[in-house]
Amino acid sequence: MMRIKLLATPAIIILLFSLGFSLRRHPAHPPIENTSIWQNYEQYKEPAIQHRMVKHADMQPLITKHVSSGLLRSSVIGSSVQGRDIHHLIAGEGKIKVLLWSQMHGDESTATMAMFDIFNFLAAKDDNDRFRQLLKEKLELHFVPMVNPDGAEVWKRRNAMDIDINRDARSLTTPEARLLMKVADDIKPRFGFNLHDQNILYSVGSSAKPATISFLAPAYNHTREMNEVRQDAARLIVVMNHTLQKLIPDQVAKYSDAHEPRGFGDTFQKKGISTVLIESGGYQKDTQKQYIRKLNFYALLSALHAIASNGYENENVEEYFAIPDNGRSLFNLVVRNAEINNENLRYRTSLGINYSTTVNVSERRFNYRGVIEELGDMQNNYGYDEVDAGSLVSLPGKVITMTKTEWEKLSLESEAQLLKQGYLYIRFSDQRSPTGPLQNRLLNLVNGASTGARPPGLYQYPNFILAPPEGRPKYAVVNGFLVDLSKEIRPLPNTYGY
Numbered sequence: 001m002m003r004i005k006l007l008a009t010p011a012i013i014i015l016l017f018s019l020g021f022s023l024r025r026h027p028a029h030p031p032i033e034n035t036s037i038w039q040n041y042e043q044y045k046e047p048a049i050q051h052r053m054v055k056h057a058d059m060q061p062l063i064t065k066h067v068s069s070g071l072l073r074s075s076v077i078g079s080s081v082q083g084r085d086i087h088h089l090i091a092g093e094g095k096i097k098v099l100l101w102s103q104m105h106g107d108e109s110t111a112t113m114a115m116f117d118i119f120n121f122l123a124a125k126d127d128n129d130r131f132r133q134l135l136k137e138k139l140e141l142h143f144v145p146m147v148n149p150d151g152a153e154v155w156k157r158r159n160a161m162d163i164d165i166n167r168d169a170r171s172l173t174t175p176e177a178r179l180l181m182k183v184a185d186d187i188k189p190r191f192g193f194n195l196h197d198q199n200i201l202y203s204v205g206s207s208a209k210p211a212t213i214s215f216l217a218p219a220y221n222h223t224r225e226m227n228e229v230r231q232d233a234a235r236l237i238v239v240m241n242h243t244l245q246k247l248i249p250d251q252v253a254k255y256s257d258a259h260e261p262r263g264f265g266d267t268f269q270k271k272g273i274s275t276v277l278i279e280s281g282g283y284q285k286d287t288q289k290q291y292i293r294k295l296n297f298y299a300l301l302s303a304l305h306a307i308a309s310n311g312y313e314n315e316n317v318e319e320y321f322a323i324p325d326n327g328r329s330l331f332n333l334v335v336r337n338a339e340i341n342n343e344n345l346r347y348r349t350s351l352g353i354n355y356s357t358t359v360n361v362s363e364r365r366f367n368y369r370g371v372i373e374e375l376g377d378m379q380n381n382y383g384y385d386e387v388d389a390g391s392l393v394s395l396p397g398k399v400i401t402m403t404k405t406e407w408e409k410l411s412l413e414s415e416a417q418l419l420k421q422g423y424l425y426i427r428f429s430d431q432r433s434p435t436g437p438l439q440n441r442l443l444n445l446v447n448g449a450s451t452g453a454r455p456p457g458l459y460q461y462p463n464f465i466l467a468p469p470e471g472r473p474k475y476a477v478v479n480g481f482l483v484d485l486s487k488e489i490r491p492l493p494n495t496y497g498y
């Protein structure tokens, strides 16, 4: 008997220990990874929002839909400078208040799209009912989507007064900032989510990976101290980081925590609202940010679940500090070992090409213009696209002359054939050609005589051919876009009329 007891005691201790451990890891409410929410996303994705240039008018029917279904309580809390309604939407009947707001920068819409996916998720009935019921029972969710509708209308960061709303939390000069502050002061949320987009050229530390999502638990003072309020924000970030690492390994970073007393995140943290900043960055081949939208949807739900189930409380704040910082190692395109042949100088070096973006608001279209922004040693830089031109020579593109009518009738296949012969430009024989972005094309248009003859150089427009010595062109770089001439050739986002 004694002998058995001696043996049993450690066994019981181990059993209790492992039970406790598994309870911690698998609480009564299973984590989001044990649900089918990711797999079922297409059922929740709001089909009315397809383009990331989402506007205020797009939201109205969707809000109406969710108010009439009974999911959301909605009130118009005021209006923007130009008179657009700003909505405060509430879901759930729980005790813990959470405030989420998006797009205070008008050209940062990824989380706005995700919010409407979250509404559809909350409104659905399926095998994830237990998950959504927990959120609705424990949380009172307050959403302010698109804090800056005037900026969104013309796709710009600032509001119609040209003030950055996220630098207006202290002065409260803009009506939009005053409204957001009033919501927070009225409801006194326990948690806040400040939802933004960042430059897609941010990398995870000095790595080649884009910072697809960057987090921050904003500092409430210049010495960047941690208190319970900020630690809880950091713990929520640890939860979301665990969730995201399984989907986008090593593509999560941490935003700079320099204290910004004019920012909402910093100000709310100081007020005692545990506030998380989420910055949506870039992801390979996701110019419309639809995959990042899905990641936002999923990460936000994982955080809300952690709040509702108290799952975040066990997380280790040190894991937050271990997330790599945002870096700037990325370019849109890196051409390694490019040959520069500039009058008497001939050398090989690397080129870093980035795109500046302009917006056609009425057509909801982005236009790009490539520029060579770096030239030199780029061993510690990486591109979303990369090519090693070490065995190739760089050639200026040739110019072909035709009438405007001939150009209009030119098929994509014919343009591809011209590209393969080393042509990068078309000049009209009968009139001046249009300038600016050109849609559904492979070749640029040119009026002046000199364009096209220049070798690749710093701050020049990146248009050149890469070919083996004495061989047929292998790659073309057109307006900064890399075209592999051995593969199927598709129209470029846009070429350019010079």
Ligand SMILES: [Zn+2]
Residues within 6 Å of the ligand: 105, 108, 166, 196, 197
């Ligand atoms: Zn922003």
